[in-house]
Structures are given as C-alpha cells and as structure tokens.
Amino acid sequence: MSVQPVAHTATRTPQEVLDAAVAAAHAGGRPDLADRLSATRRLLGTAPVTVQVAGGAQQDRTALVTALLRAGSTRPSFTFADPAGALGTAVDAVVLAVSAARVLGPADLDLVRALRHRSPRILLALTAIDRYPAWPGVLEADLARLRAAGVTAAPFAVSLDQHGLALASGNPSLAASSGIPALARRLDDIAEQAVLGTAWTAAQEALEAVAELAAAPRPGGRRRRTASDRDEPDPGRARRQQVLADGMAAASSDVEFDLRSRVRGAVADAERVVEASDPTRNWDELDAWLRARLTYEGEQTCALLGARAAAITAALERDLGGAPLPRQEPAELSDPFDGQPTRNAPLGRRKPLAARSRGLVMSAYGGLMMTLVLPRIAGVQLPLWAVVAAALGTAVLLGAATLSGERGRRLETSRTRARALIRHRADGFLLVAGKHNRDTLRRIQQDLRDECAARERAHPPLARSHTPARSGRPVDG
Structure with missing residues (x-):
C-alpha cells in the first residue's frame, strides 16, 4: 500500500498552523475548539507591539519617533499618551526621552516610577548629545539616579540633528554615530520577541487542540481499529484539564483586574483627602486609613478568588461525578506592609530664618516706599499722620501676603510629597497582594489537578472491548 506524501510543515507560519488546526477541529466535530483557535488566530494577526514614548516636550518626542521611523523601526506602534498613574495600561516597552542639558530631576523620577509599572523594559534616550559635550557625565548621573530609584x-x-544631517547627506557612518539606528534596532528586537511570544502561544494552542482531538474523537464518527487495539484512555481527562486550565486563566485575569481597580480607587480617594487637607497635620491618620483600606480591598479580592475557585471546583465535580471535591479556600493575606521601608511625614521645606526675614523686611520696605513716594510723584499733599498710617498699613499687608505665600508653597510641597508616599504605599501593596493571589491560584490548580488524578486512578473509566479480528488489518468498527 502506497503512503500519501505529507506536506512539509517545518517552515509554516503560525497563522498557517492555526488555520490547519481550525480545519482539523471543524472536521473533528469540535466547533468550540475551532472558535477558540480562531480567536487565537485573530490575536496573532492583530496584536500590536506598543512602545510608550514619554519625557521631554511633545515636540521632542515627536521628533524622536520620526527619526526612529526614518531609521526603519516600523514594527512597533508608538504612543504619546501620558501615564494614568501607577496603574496604567501595559505596553511592550517605554522610551524615556531626556535632554543632555541637565540631570534627571524629581519630576522625571516620579514619571519613571509610574512608567515602570507599564513595562519592565525601559529605554533611556539621552537626546541632544551633539550640543552638550559633557553628556557622558549627565548620562552616568541619570543612570545612578535611576538605580537609586530602583529602576533599570x-x-x-x-x-536627532546629526541623524537628520546624515540622512540628507547619505552618510551611513554619521547616521550610526547618531545613536538612532541602535535604538531602532533595539525596539525591533523587542517587537520580534513579542511576536515570537505570541507565536509560541499559538503553537501551544495548536498542540492542545491536537491533544483534545486525539483524546476525544468526533461523536458518531467511524473508527478504524485493529485486532491489537487495547482499552482506550478516558476521553474526559483532556476535557477536565482544559476546564481547569481555562478556569484558572479566567480567574487570574478577573482577580488581577479586580485588585488593580480597587487599589486605583483607594489611591484616588486618598489623593482627594490630601487635596482637601494639610497632610503635615493628619498624615498618621491618613496613612493608617490607607493601610486599612488597602487591606480591606485585598480581602475582597481574596473573596473573589475563593468564589472563582469554588466555581471551577463545581464544574470539575459535575464532570467527575461521585463525592464532592475538597473545597479550596484561599490563604489569608498576611500583613502586606511588612518589610516596606518607613517613610517620614510629608513635611514642606521651610526656608532658612534669614531668608524668610529678608523676604518679610523687603516686602514691608517696599510697602513703605510706595506709600511715601507715590503721593509725591502724583503731586498730592497728605497730612503726615495719613502718610504714616498708609505706609504702616501697606507694609503690614505686603508682609502678610509674603507669609501667606510661603505657607501656600509649603502646603503644596507637602501635598506633592504626600501623593508620592501614597503611590509608593499602593505600589508595595500591589506587588505583595498580586504575588499572594498568583501563588494561591497556582496552589489551588495543583491541588485540583492532583485530586482529579487521584479520582481517575481510583475509578478508572470502563474499558471498551473490541472483537479481535483474524488479521492485523484495520477493520471498520
């Protein structure tokens, strides 16, 4: 009997592999499996590789992206959207554009702390190096400050100017020395890694689909068997494994979204309190309230995790039959703030006494001079007592305005620091609670898988007996 040649599939694209798997699922009478593979196929074709460009002025960011596109970096999709707090939408990479004219300041570091939650890949683009010969020292200082802030x-x-000149003159060596091609290649490498990751996911989906089709043949189909066939494996095992895997993936997504949403709401409420009060006076109360609020939100997320685990357990019970499966209770979240560094109250910086006194004296002196000089310039003759009273009143008013402005500046500084402390507290809680939830889901998944395997060993499926044929040739069953 001749064997039909099989098409070589080693060089097939992930899209072609998924198309073949979808066709096999339809042929095997599994429209649900075909729909799932089709969704993965659409994801493979439409999932963008997004790069966040932040820092500097809008004009500088636009010029940097234009240079990267001209250098051939067309695979990623660039966005200029400002980060919506520490819990913004995830991206594949972040490019922080800073000028070589100065070292990173506190505002830049706050921006980086917010952006690092969007992507673990942060690229520092130091621009205008042709204008500032001392840029190596600035770059070294920037990296040192980023390391001190816990950012790699x-x-x-x-x-940018050198790259534009190189393109205009057609000088490849000048373009390479501008640094733009190296940054473009790095972004293309990140895009390639993201595409490979998506392709790996597609391959896993295809392999799981093949395993399901092999474990659960099409109902009502004709089976060709030989006389040497033995007992078939349990077709429900693959189905239960799929139910467990899909349920845990959905539960992980729901729990992560719920936790981030709750933390974002707690941070917003705390920042509203900061805007309406003086954090230097009630910081201890606000910090205690924030700890209690975050702990409560973490407990609510754990309750959601328990509900999702109970639903998965119930689905497996219906499939297995028999005695109920042991209930999987999530472990309690221990103190999520244990180990976080202690932060001082957000006190505003006060100017030295000499500086404050000088400002007060200058304001009062200015008021006196205006009151004494302006009437003479205008040619108005006023009694001496009126001039003195007006001078003293003006001096007092200007001095009070100076003191009020100083208090307002200190209040705004303390509020800015309080907001930074709130975000730091929320970030630490999010890391601890997120890891706790992932570990709990992993433990529950392992326990349920082990319990299902134990049930299968204790109650194996009924074997299907086949009438032996007289020869080893396949016969229709």
Whole structure:
C-alpha cells in the first residue's frame, strides 16, 4: 500500500498552523475548539507591539519617533499618551526621552516610577548629545539616579540633528554615530520577541487542540481499529484539564483586574483627602486609613478568588461525578506592609530664618516706599499722620501676603510629597497582594489537578472491548 506524501510543515507560519488546526477541529466535530483557535488566530494577526514614548516636550518626542521611523523601526506602534498613574495600561516597552542639558530631576523620577509599572523594559534616550559635550557625565548621573530609584534602564545616547544631517547627506557612518539606528534596532528586537511570544502561544494552542482531538474523537464518527487495539484512555481527562486550565486563566485575569481597580480607587480617594487637607497635620491618620483600606480591598479580592475557585471546583465535580471535591479556600493575606521601608511625614521645606526675614523686611520696605513716594510723584499733599498710617498699613499687608505665600508653597510641597508616599504605599501593596493571589491560584490548580488524578486512578473509566479480528488489518468498527 502506497503512503500519501505529507506536506512539509517545518517552515509554516503560525497563522498557517492555526488555520490547519481550525480545519482539523471543524472536521473533528469540535466547533468550540475551532472558535477558540480562531480567536487565537485573530490575536496573532492583530496584536500590536506598543512602545510608550514619554519625557521631554511633545515636540521632542515627536521628533524622536520620526527619526526612529526614518531609521526603519516600523514594527512597533508608538504612543504619546501620558501615564494614568501607577496603574496604567501595559505596553511592550517605554522610551524615556531626556535632554543632555541637565540631570534627571524629581519630576522625571516620579514619571519613571509610574512608567515602570507599564513595562519592565525601559529605554533611556539621552537626546541632544551633539550640543552638550559633557553628556557622558549627565548620562552616568541619570543612570545612578535611576538605580537609586530602583529602576533599570538601557541607555541610548542619540542626536536627532546629526541623524537628520546624515540622512540628507547619505552618510551611513554619521547616521550610526547618531545613536538612532541602535535604538531602532533595539525596539525591533523587542517587537520580534513579542511576536515570537505570541507565536509560541499559538503553537501551544495548536498542540492542545491536537491533544483534545486525539483524546476525544468526533461523536458518531467511524473508527478504524485493529485486532491489537487495547482499552482506550478516558476521553474526559483532556476535557477536565482544559476546564481547569481555562478556569484558572479566567480567574487570574478577573482577580488581577479586580485588585488593580480597587487599589486605583483607594489611591484616588486618598489623593482627594490630601487635596482637601494639610497632610503635615493628619498624615498618621491618613496613612493608617490607607493601610486599612488597602487591606480591606485585598480581602475582597481574596473573596473573589475563593468564589472563582469554588466555581471551577463545581464544574470539575459535575464532570467527575461521585463525592464532592475538597473545597479550596484561599490563604489569608498576611500583613502586606511588612518589610516596606518607613517613610517620614510629608513635611514642606521651610526656608532658612534669614531668608524668610529678608523676604518679610523687603516686602514691608517696599510697602513703605510706595506709600511715601507715590503721593509725591502724583503731586498730592497728605497730612503726615495719613502718610504714616498708609505706609504702616501697606507694609503690614505686603508682609502678610509674603507669609501667606510661603505657607501656600509649603502646603503644596507637602501635598506633592504626600501623593508620592501614597503611590509608593499602593505600589508595595500591589506587588505583595498580586504575588499572594498568583501563588494561591497556582496552589489551588495543583491541588485540583492532583485530586482529579487521584479520582481517575481510583475509578478508572470502563474499558471498551473490541472483537479481535483474524488479521492485523484495520477493520471498520
């Protein structure tokens, strides 16, 4: 009997592999499996590789993206959207554009702390290196400040003007020395890694689909068997494994979204309190309230996790039959703030006494001079007592305005620091609670898988007996 040649599939694209798997699922009478593979196929074709470009002025960011596109970096999709707090939408990479004219300041570091939650890949693009010869020292200082802030960034020194001149003159060596091609290649590598990750997911989906089709043949189909066939494996095992895997994936997504949403709401409420009060006076109360609020939100997320685990357990019970499965209770979240560094109250910086006194004296002196000089310039003759009273009143008013402005500046500084402390507290809680939830889901999944395997060993499926044929040739069953 001749064997039909099989098409070589080693060089097939992930899209072609998924198309073949979808066709096999339809042929095997599994429209649900075909729909799932089709969704993965659409994801493979439409999932963008997004790069967040932040820092600097809008004009500088636009010029940097234009240079990267001209350098051939067309695979990623660039966005300029400002980060919506520490819990913004995830991206594949972040490019922080900073100028070589100065070292990173507190505002830049706050921006980086917010952006690092969007992507673990942060690229530091130091621009205008052709204008500032001391840029190596600035770059080293920037990296040191980022390391002190707990952020790891890949440095790239670039010159937009030099790259534009190189393109205009057709000078490849000048373009390479501008640093833009190196940054573009790095972004393309990140895009390639993201595409490979998506392709790996598609391959896993295809392999799981093949395993399901092999374990559960099409109902009502004709089976060709030989006389040497033995007992078939349990077709429900693959189905239960799929129910467990899909249920845990959905539960993980729901729990993660719920936790982030709750933390974001707690941070917003705390910042509203900061805007309406003086955090230097009630910081201890606000910090205690924030701890209690975050702990409560974490407990609510754990309750959601328990409900999702109970639903998965119930689905497996219906499939297995028999005695109920042991209930999987999530472990309690221990103190999520244990180990976090202690932060001082957000006190505003007060100017030295000499500086404050000088400002007060200058304001009062200015008021006196205006009251004494302006009537003479205008040619108005006023009694001496009126001039003195007006001078003293003006001096007092200007001095009071100076003191009020100083208090307002200190209040705004303390509020800015309080908001930073609130975000730091929320970030630490999110890391601890997120890891706790992931570990709990992993433990529950392992326990349920082990319990299902034990049930299968204790109550194996009924074997299907086949009438032996006289020869080893396949016969229709």
